[in-house]
Amino acid sequence: MEWRTARKFGSASSIPGVTPPVGAPLDAVYGDPIFVQAQIKQGDLTWKKVGFRLKGNASLNGSWRSGIYKLPFKLKFDEWEDQNPDIKNQRFYGFQELSFAPSYGDDSFLREKLLTQLFRNNGVMACKVAYYKVVIDFGQGFRNCGVYQVIETVEEHMIETQSGKKMGNVYKPESNMQQFISSQFEKQNNQTLADYSDVKQLITTLNSPLRVSDNAQWKKELEAIFDVKEFLRYLAVNNTVGNWDSYG
Known part of the structure; x- marks a missing residue:
């Protein structure tokens, strides 16, 4: 496996060699x-x-700069199905995609596991976590990379299995929610459907003049399309545990 996997889209720079050099920065291209x-x-x-x-981000750059092979990564089991029909809908025990977290900055290896359980115990949906020992061949033989916390993805099973509701669009937004700009709402599923009606309606409702002129009606319209109580539970748990890698 070559370290070109670290190169970002659109980059003209190269990632050197097979061995991650100590102190070498990752490509910072968006x-x-x-x-x-x-x-x-x-x-x-x-x-x-x-x-x-x-x-x-921090976990990847920190490991890379330290010359450590235990890097965070994702696996997508049907990524190449269009070019290889023989792996159409290939799954890992039912999972299309899995995220491998190296427990960066957590010598206890417990934070991901305990905190996701804490969210669920307080009525907030959260991904489930399992432990795997990972061995990788980087091109010079197998290297024991240690124990990873393996996390299911939000957009695959989590919502339907934990809420019983049919899943809609899942976004990775970079928006201030004041106006809709499609490039600021990266879809994590349903990419072939150009349907952003749900988030458009949310932004329109959030910024409605009713928020000032008729606050009661504004709240009613917002609660009709947005689970306010669920969001407040999320904020309460998230702020209590001091999550530094999220909104709120």
Whole structure:
């Protein structure tokens, strides 16, 4: 596996070598790292042509600069299905995509597991977490990368299994929610459907003049399309645990 997996979309720079050099910065070009093909083994089973890409910000840069091989990454098991029909709808025990967190800055290896359970105990949906020992061949033989916390993705099973509701659009927004700009709402699912009606309605309602002229009516219209109580529960737990990597 080459370190070109760390290169961002649109970058003209290169990522050197197979060994991550101590002190070398990652490419800071905007965008997600690229997917490359990998083969995954678990027990006697093998998944071929799996999409592998690095992820993260502080955790990725911190590990990279320290010359550590234990980097955060994602696997997408059907990333290459258009080019390879033989892996159409390939899944890992039902999962299309999994996120591998190296417990950066957490020597206890417990934060992801305990905090997601804390959210669920307080009525807030949160991804489930499991522990896996990970061994990776970087091109010079297998290297034991230690224990990772493996996390399900929000857009796949979480909403339907924990709420019983049919899942709609899942976004990764970078918006101040004052106006709708499609480029600020990256879709995590339903990418082929240009339907942003849900978030457009939310922004319109949030910024409605009724907020000042008729506050009671504004609240009624907002609560009709947005689960305010669920959001407040999320904020309460999130602020209590001191989550530094999220909104609120």
